[in-house]
Amino acid sequence: MRTLRLYLNNQLDQLINWTLVEDDQTTSNGSSFLNEFSSFENVQIEAYLNAGCCSIFKTDKVSGISTKRLTDELILGLIEEDLVDDIEVLKPIMMRIEDNLAYIAIFNRDFYEQLISQLINLDKPIKLVQSYVYSTNIDEDAKQWVLHLSPEQNFVRTSQFQYYLLDDMLPLPELFENMLTNSENKPEQIMVYSDHTHDLNAYSKKFNISFDYATEPPQFGIPVWN
Secondary structure (H helix, E strand, O other): OOEEEEEEOOOOOOOEEEEEEOOEEEEEEEEEOOOHHOOOOOOOEEEEEEEEEEEEEOOOOOOOOOHHOOOOHHHHOOOOHHHOHHHHHHEEEEEEOOOOOEEEEEHHHHHHHHHHHHHHHHOOOEEEEEEHOOOOOOOOHHOOOEEEOOOOOOHHHHHHOEEOOOOOOOOOOHHHHHHHHHOOOOOOOOEEEEEOOOOOOOHHHHHEEEEOOOOOOOOOOOOOOO
């Protein structure tokens, strides 16, 4: 079966970039409206969300709570003090629980419900729906962070599950510099994903960190949160 990869942002009514893959080779690509994908035959869907579609939170407050009791209301209550928006407009997705830590993806509820409804309406097998961020490679043992810079989305991935949206890229996002300045666990290497080459020597010297461009393409099709 062929794989149809959809690259979604939070505007589901706009054109969506896609690639069609067969035997690990891209056979075609383009941009289409979401409802047009129902005409693709013999495909399974992989949906990759722009880093801005949700936020990731970590909490240790799940210790001793049965997963059967983790309703949306309870999950949101565990991290309510960290949330900016009213919890009534939010939808939590429990990504992973391990070592008494829980990683939670927080969506706008209306966006999430529209997304799932429209994907189901395509009447295709769905292999996974997860953040595009997790297609990047990260080596936590090497104290590595991942920096992604593109016109579509800028983010820094600091661990297997956690990442932060960056608001600009001239030449590096200001928030990223602040993170390097103030972080208690500074990385020893930054893996950079970008279609453009940036002069990062000054940053490398300033923070005593190696900046290296990724040589391997993104790794799609590997489930992280579902």
